[in-house]
Amino acid sequence: MLEIRNLHARVEDKEILKGVDLVVKAGEVHAIMGPNGSGKSTLAQVLAGRDTYEVTEGDILINGESVLELAPEERAAKGLFLAFQYPVEIPGVRNNYFLKTALNALRKARGEKELDAMEFLKLVKEKMKALKIDESMMNRSVNEGFSGGEKKRNEIFQMAILDPALCVMDETDSGLDIDALRIVANGVNALRSPQRAMVVITHYQRLLNYIVPDVVHVFVDGRIIKTGGKELALELEKEGYAEVSG
Amino acid sequence: MAGKADAIHDDAFDPIQERISKDYEWGFVTDVEEDKPPKGLSEDVVRAISARKKEPEWLLEWRLRAYRAWLKMGAEEPSWANIKHPKIDFQDIHYYSAPKKAGDQPKSLDEVDPEIRRTFDKLGIPLVEQMRLAGVAVDAVFDSVSVATTFKEKLASLGIVFCSFSEAVQTHPELVRKALGTVVPHNDNFYAALNSAVFSDGSFVFVPAGVRCPMELSTYFRINARETGQFERTLIVAEKGAYVSYLEGCTAPIRDENQLHAAVVELIAEEGATVKYSTVQNWYPGDKQGKGGIYNFVTKRGECRGARSKVSWTQVETGSAITWKYPSCVLTGDDSVGEFYSVALTNNYQQADTGTKMIHRGKNTRSTIISKGISAGHGNNSYRGLVRMLPEATNARNFTQCDSMLIGDKCGAHTFPYIEVGNSTSRAEHEATTSKIGEDQLFYCRARGISNEDAVNMIVNGFCREVFAELPMEFAVEAQRLLAVSLEGSVG
Numbered sequence: 001m002l003e004i005r006n007l008h009a010r011v012e013d014k015e016i017l018k019g020v021d022l023v024v025k026a027g028e029v030h031a032i033m034g035p036n037g038s039g040k041s042t043l044a045q046v047l048a049g050r051d052t053y054e055v056t057e058g059d060i061l062i063n064g065e066s067v068l069e070l071a072p073e074e075r076a077a078k079g080l081f082l083a084f085q086y087p088v089e090i091p092g093v094r095n096n097y098f099l100k101t102a103l104n105a106l107r108k109a110r111g112e113k114e115l116d117a118m119e120f121l122k123l124v125k126e127k128m129k130a131l132k133i134d135e136s137m138m139n140r141s142v143n144e145g146f147s148g149g150e151k152k153r154n155e156i157f158q159m160a161i162l163d164p165a166l167c168v169m170d171e172t173d174s175g176l177d178i179d180a181l182r183i184v185a186n187g188v189n190a191l192r193s194p195q196r197a198m199v200v201i202t203h204y205q206r207l208l209n210y211i212v213p214d215v216v217h218v219f220v221d222g223r224i225i226k227t228g229g230k231e232l233a234l235e236l237e238k239e240g241y242a243e244v245s246g
Numbered sequence: 247m248a249g250k251a252d253a254i255h256d257d258a259f260d261p262i263q264e265r266i267s268k269d270y271e272w273g274f275v276t277d278v279e280e281d282k283p284p285k286g287l288s289e290d291v292v293r294a295i296s297a298r299k300k301e302p303e304w305l306l307e308w309r310l311r312a313y314r315a316w317l318k319m320g321a322e323e324p325s326w327a328n329i330k331h332p333k334i335d336f337q338d339i340h341y342y343s344a345p346k347k348a349g350d351q352p353k354s355l356d357e358v359d360p361e362i363r364r365t366f367d368k369l370g371i372p373l374v375e376q377m378r379l380a381g382v383a384v385d386a387v388f389d390s391v392s393v394a395t396t397f398k399e400k401l402a403s404l405g406i407v408f409c410s411f412s413e414a415v416q417t418h419p420e421l422v423r424k425a426l427g428t429v430v431p432h433n434d435n436f437y438a439a440l441n442s443a444v445f446s447d448g449s450f451v452f453v454p455a456g457v458r459c460p461m462e463l464s465t466y467f468r469i470n471a472r473e474t475g476q477f478e479r480t481l482i483v484a485e486k487g488a489y490v491s492y493l494e495g496c497t498a499p500i501r502d503e504n505q506l507h508a509a510v511v512e513l514i515a516e517e518g519a520t521v522k523y524s525t526v527q528n529w530y531p532g533d534k535q536g537k538g539g540i541y542n543f544v545t546k547r548g549e550c551r552g553a554r555s556k557v558s559w560t561q562v563e564t565g566s567a568i569t570w571k572y573p574s575c576v577l578t579g580d581d582s583v584g585e586f587y588s589v590a591l592t593n594n595y596q597q598a599d600t601g602t603k604m605i606h607r608g609k610n611t612r613s614t615i616i617s618k619g620i621s622a623g624h625g626n627n628s629y630r631g632l633v634r635m636l637p638e639a640t641n642a643r644n645f646t647q648c649d650s651m652l653i654g655d656k657c658g659a660h661t662f663p664y665i666e667v668g669n670s671t672s673r674a675e676h677e678a679t680t681s682k683i684g685e686d687q688l689f690y691c692r693a694r695g696i697s698n699e700d701a702v703n704m705i706v707n708g709f710c711r712e713v714f715a716e717l718p719m720e721f722a723v724e725a726q727r728l729l730a731v732s733l734e735g736s737v738g
Contacts, residue, residue: 049693072689072692073693073695076692084690087690088684088690089687090690090704090708091708091709092712098694102695102696105696105697109695
């Protein structure tokens, strides 16, 4: 599903990604764990196509096809979804309008029929319950005045509606209390499927109690330094990054 | 959308026939001697305009007073606005033009510039309306006057007068004479004086006491706007307790051979009356290099004459090379309310210096100003607003919110607020923000699959939502599309 080959990226003169290699197959959930400032979020943004970062070497492939030259919206059309660490506020744009526009843009790019208002509403109503999204939230401006928990729930809700093949979640657990964490994790788990691949980026092991990964990678100083099973996360929690990377 | 506008159009009346029948009625199309009127302005030209319209003596005198006042101003345009343009030679302008001969009009849409047709399609303008806007010979399109008659009869049964200014001068001279120039005097400012001397036509609305006008007075004007010429004059009077909502303009791009446009609009709201005036302005803005385009110098003012009256301005300004426009409210009656909601967009080399004046004279008067300026390309956008609370206007309140959005790094946004509070019980609040359209907002939208251009439109429309909410529904939808079309090519 996702293949990253020797990926190097920099912002201005500073190299942040220093040769990332990663293969994630359909049906798998991979966790990427690392300390602050190690470049995890940069990896997420580079995957989604943010042009503030310059890729200097390596490649990113989705289903065997390089997406390096593709715009963010084209990567989304290929099935990539990034749940943002800091979801952006868009004043005056209603959440449901935003989501419908996004969904129909993706459907159009994939040659599918666009949904009309009624069909969209039906889809939204189905998915709203699981993530405890109420209608007032749909009618508010995108992320404007949302609490931290609401923003993260909204990201996973968007993910549920847009139905991507490849989910990248950037610190989806940060800023969540235990109840919100459980809601978000349940939302993510409901989306696990043999057809879908997931990459969960996190600083803490806590999230992985709820979203249990198949593979755990340790990410330090711009590259993956160690890979293992889910027990690696527990080890990290106990020993700390310094111990594992040392 | 198209269907909706069509329906409104068909249900209401057939304005084209209205227009034709009026021309026949007043015989404006027959004067062969005036086929090639001379350029320039003089007393003779003013007299000729008035004579051609068969105006009463008092109106001619009024025009002449305005002309003399204009001369005294030095025949030189004011220079205080934050706009740049070559000096206008007022003697090099035709102040009236011969009516177009029927044979000059295109016979079908196939003869219309494909560029214009593409824009019509993008805006979702119905076919019938496209023909009219493009000036297709109308008798080829319409064959019935019945709808127009129904519309006029309905308004007339309520005592509402709604017709062209020229027609009102003939049919309701006493109403016109009583109100004309009482809000914007003949010598108010350079362009208002010029307009008062040579105004071509416009609209007149009179809503009698206690009557609520049952429809948006919009469709009619959308049609007539094309023909009213460069010096438009509009006068709206709402008597005690009356209500009227009026919309001028059109989202379709209007080309005009006259570069200078100087309109005057006067609104009068008596006790407890409400006048709501909405504008969508999309005159030709010039090409991408800033060549050509309309200079739009407008004086618009409403007076809340009676207690508890209200004047509300909503404007969406996307056209014209230069916009110079300050729709204002004079709050004379106690407890009266003035509102100004504005979206002004400048792209390429457009310039806009626009805003409002709220003059508080009565006690407990309240005003609200919401201004959204969007600059793209090399566009330059200035908000200029005055809030003046006179000593006798105790307990007056104003709230001003003035937001600017920049797209790209070659455009400019400026804010010139003037606040004068003449007593200790009044309060004025001013909030202003300037934001660049956020790279992070764009990336967020794009990561969800929305194209760069659609993302910009979405963010800009969101920015303007408070203002669009004030527009009549059908125009709010058109205004959003209009912004999208006006922003085309503004982002790489």
